[in-house]
Structure formats: C-alpha cells, structure tokens
Amino acid sequence: MSDDTIGVEEFRVQARAWLAANLEPWPDPDHIPRGGEDPGPEKVAASRVLQRKLFDAGYAGITYPTQYGGAGLTPAHERVFAEEARPYQLPDFGGAGQVMFTAIGRSLLDHGSPELLARHIPPLLRGDELWCQFYSEPEAGSDLAGIRTTARRDGDTWVINGSKIWSTGAHHADWAMCLARTDWDVPKHRGLTWFVVPTDAPGVTVRPITQIDGTAGFCEAFLDDVVVPATAIIGELNQGWTVTQTMLVYERGAGQSRSQSVEPRVLAPDLVELARRSGRLDDPVARQLVARAHVNDNALYHLGRRLGAVIRSSPTPQPALAAYGKLAIGTLQPIRARIALELGGAGALMWEPDERDDAAGTATSYLNARQASIAAGTNEVQRNGISERVLGLSREPTFDANKPFSEVVRDARHWDHKVG
Numbered sequence: 001m002s003d004d005t006i007g008v009e010e011f012r013v014q015a016r017a018w019l020a021a022n023l024e025p026w027p028d029p030d031h032i033p034r035g036g037e038d039p040g041p042e043k044v045a046a047s048r049v050l051q052r053k054l055f056d057a058g059y060a061g062i063t064y065p066t067q068y069g070g071a072g073l074t075p076a077h078e079r080v081f082a083e084e085a086r087p088y089q090l091p092d093f094g095g096a097g098q099v100m101f102t103a104i105g106r107s108l109l110d111h112g113s114p115e116l117l118a119r120h121i122p123p124l125l126r127g128d129e130l131w132c133q134f135y136s137e138p139e140a141g142s143d144l145a146g147i148r149t150t151a152r153r154d155g156d157t158w159v160i161n162g163s164k165i166w167s168t169g170a171h172h173a174d175w176a177m178c179l180a181r182t183d184w185d186v187p188k189h190r191g192l193t194w195f196v197v198p199t200d201a202p203g204v205t206v207r208p209i210t211q212i213d214g215t216a217g218f219c220e221a222f223l224d225d226v227v228v229p230a231t232a233i234i235g236e237l238n239q240g241w242t243v244t245q246t247m248l249v250y251e252r253g254a255g256q257s258r259s260q261s262v263e264p265r266v267l268a269p270d271l272v273e274l275a276r277r278s279g280r281l282d283d284p285v286a287r288q289l290v291a292r293a294h295v296n297d298n299a300l301y302h303l304g305r306r307l308g309a310v311i312r313s314s315p316t317p318q319p320a321l322a323a324y325g326k327l328a329i330g331t332l333q334p335i336r337a338r339i340a341l342e343l344g345g346a347g348a349l350m351w352e353p354d355e356r357d358d359a360a361g362t363a364t365s366y367l368n369a370r371q372a373s374i375a376a377g378t379n380e381v382q383r384n385g386i387s388e389r390v391l392g393l394s395r396e397p398t399f400d401a402n403k404p405f406s407e408v409v410r411d412a413r414h415w416d417h418k419v420g
C-alpha cells in the first residue's frame with residue numbers, strides 16, 4: 001500500500017470490517033486495560049500469533065516502508081487504526097511493545113544498513129523477533145553517555161563486556177539494541193556505538209527484577225565476552241550518540257500508552273466507573289477529580305499530536321522538543337493514578353484474593369505510575385533539556401564533557417580513593 005492508494009476514511013472502513021471479523025472485542029468496552037504491565041510468557045506467545053495476523057493483513061507497521069513489510073501509509077492512517085482497534089484485544093507485549101514498534105524499529109529504520117533492515121524489520125513487525133534496549137547501566141542512567149560497557153574489535157568480530165539494567169521486556173526478547181563504548185580515548189559522547197545482540201548469544205545473562213507490584217517487567221543483563229559480527233553495528237562506528245538522540249525522540253514521543261494515542265472523547269470511563277462503584281457519582285469532589293483527569297487526558301492527546309507533527313516535519317532529531325511530551329506524561333500519569341486511588345477509596349486499597357485482577361488494578365497502577373516520571377529520562381532531565389536547548393537558559397556545569405572518557409574514569413577513581 002502507499003500513501004495515495006487508499007484515503008484515510010476508506011482505510012477506516014476496511015480496518016473496521018477486518019477488526020470485527022478477526023479480533024476479539026474486550027468484554028467491557030468501558031473498561032479497557034491501559035496496558036504496559038508485564039504480560040507473562042503465555043500472553044507473549046499468544047501475542048506473537050496475533051501480531052502475525054495483523055502483519056499478514058497489512059496492519060502491523062502501518063507507517064513503516066513497504067520494502068520492509070510495512071504498509072507505507074501516514075500517521076493519520078495509524079491514528080485511525082488505533083481508534084478503530086481500541087475496543088479489540090490487540091497483541092500485548094507489555095512495556096516492551098510500546099518501545100519495540102516505535103523507539104527500536106524507528107531508530108533501526110533511520111540508522112540501520114539496508115541489509116540489517118531487510119534482515120530484522122519484517123520479523124520485528126511480524127512478532128517473530130521481539131526486541132529490547134540495553135542502554136542504562138547501574139552507574140549510567142540520566143548520564144547515559146557515561147556508560148562503561150565496552151566493545152573491543154577482534155578480527156571480524158566485536159567482543160562486548162558490561163552490565164545493563166532496567167531493560168524492559170528483555171526476558172521475552174530475542175534481540176537487543178545494545179549501547180557500548182568503542183573508544184575510551186575521546187570525550188564520552190564521541191566513543192559510543194550501538195550493536196545488535198541476540199539475547200541467547202553465549203555470555204548474555206538476563207535476570208528479571210521484581211517490582212513493587214510483584215510483577216517483573218524489566219531486567220538486568222550481563223554481557224560476558226559476547227561475540228557479535230563486525231556487521232552488527234547500527235549506524236556509524238563511534239557515532240552512537242546520534243542514534244541515541246533519534247531513539248530518545250521516538251521513545252519520549254512514544255511513551256504514551258495505546259489508550260492515550262486515541263482521542264479521549266468520552267469522559268474518563270474508567271474513573272467514572274470507579275466513582276460509581278464507590279457510590280460517589282454525585283459527590284462534587286469526585287466529579288472535580290474526574291473532570292481534572294479528563295482535561296489532562298485531552299491535554300496529553302493534543303500535545304502529543306502537535307509535538308508529533310512538529311518533530312516529524314523537522315529534518316533533524318528534536319530530543320528537547322520531545323521532552324515536553326515526556327515531561328507531560330511523567331507529570332500527568334502519576335496525577336491520574338492518584339485520582340483513581342482517591343475515587344476508588346478503600347475498595348481500591350483492599351481486595352479479596354479472588355478479586356485481585358479487577359480490584360488490584362487501581363492500586364498497582366498507582367504504584368507503577370512513577371515509572372512514567374523515570375523511563376526514557378526523568379522529569380528533571382526533561383526539564384534540563386527544555387531549559388537549556390529550547391529556552392536557551394545557561395547550561396549545567398560539567399567537568400567531563402570534553403575530557404577523554406578514560407581520564408574521566410581514572411580521575412573519578414582517584415577522587416573516590418581520596419574521599420574513601
């Protein structure tokens with residue numbers, strides 16, 4: 001399909017008919033899960049089957065190029081599909097799904113070689129290859145350019161050593177995009193390279209981390225003498241920071257859950273339902289809370305659309321602009337979760353074991369909502385980016401940006417030693 005072969009409204013009609021014939025609707029259209037939690041291995045296996053169904057019908061990768069298995073259509077077509085698909089049970093890869101088809105796939109498309117794209121993009125869209133990101137490290141999160149995982153060239157291969165953390169969905173993933181330092185003798189942003197790493201390669205150990213809600217949606221990973229071919233590079237050698245900028249733009253823009261990418265026309269149905277269950281539909285305080293959440297839902301949706309249009313029309317990545325959207329999600333999602341808890345009252349805090357799936361949702365969403373203010377860069381880091389790169393305020397003082405990274409690490413050791 002290409003942009004001019006099908007208009008948006010015709011596409012809507014076709015998608016509506018296909019969805020009705022091929023996917024299961026949610027039992028309660030007013031109570032559609034917002035998604036994002038770890039789906040577990042059985043749901044992931046079922047989601048792979050569903051994803052293939054979407055792919056075969058041309059509804060996976062709607063805006064991806066046709067040569068790599070996408071439909072080659074526009075963001076408007078994608079939005080229409082999201083609207084039509086909202087009442088249906090779509091593949092659910094948890095948090096991993098939110099980054100796989102946006103941050104990972106898009107960054108590969110922008111920077112991968114044609115061979116790499118032909119090899120990996122169709123299976124990614126088909127659900128045959130699940131992907132995760134190995135970038136954060138125990139000592140490098142906000143300061144991402146300070147990672148210490150190292151890739152050393154050895155003949156026709158690279159040998160990677162290091163440890164990664166907070167990797168969403170790595171326990172379900174087949175492949176990882178992995179950031180490593182390939183030159184220690186240049187300043188920290190200049191010696192980085194992204195690699196394609198199979199998660200079942202000898203030397204890769206992936207361990208899920210149990211979270212506050214008892215689930216385990218992300219992992220730590222250890223890379224011990226992991227060997228990948230010389231061709232496993234994404235983008236240019238030592239130009240990994242450029243790929244990182246692209247990835248963060250997509251990831252920050254893609255932080256929205258599926259439900260937030262659809263215009264919230266109906267007054268926050270999940271919150272209205274909570275107010276109904278706790279007998280507070282006529283309570284003016286409860287009504288104010290629902291109204292506030294609905295206003296915020298609309299603000300997020302429209303901000304996302306507006307930023308998306310500006311970022312898409314820009315020839316270069318705009319991480320600082322994407323920071324506005326990410327900061328909005330990181331601020332408003334915890335507020336929404338808090339509102340739900342207030343509306344649910346005692347019923348959202350206590351439940352019988354057999355009611356867990358239904359009743360615990362509000363409490364676990366509250367516990368998990370903080371994630372939105374950390375993932376893909378914390379709220380503070382977004383504020384720094386906006387103040388420095390958009391508003392032109394003075395930059396944070398830095399002591400390590402222009403020194404070879406090996407010297408930075410050596411000096412830090414010296415400093416630790418003196419302090420200790």
Ligand SMILES: Cc1cc2nc3c(=O)[nH]c(=O)nc-3n(C[C@H](O)[C@H](O)[C@H](O)COP(=O)(O)OP(=O)(O)OC[C@H]3O[C@@H](n4cnc5c(N)ncnc54)[C@H](O)[C@@H]3O)c2cc1C
Pocket residue numbers: 095132133134135136137138140141142143164165166167168169218371372374375376377378379380381384396
């Ligand atoms: C849900 C979720 C999913 C994630 N998925 C992935 C993934 O798939 N792959 C992956 O590699 N990583 C992933 N991450 C990790 C994420 O990118 C990091 O947690 C994030 O970048 C913050 O880094 P940190 O946790 O090391 O915090 P730190 O960088 O140690 O920050 C600690 C605190 O200091 C503040 N701070 C730090 N620097 C500054 C500064 N310059 N100015 C002001 N304040 C500052 C921060 O705002 C924060 O409050 C995920 C995280 C979450 C929560």
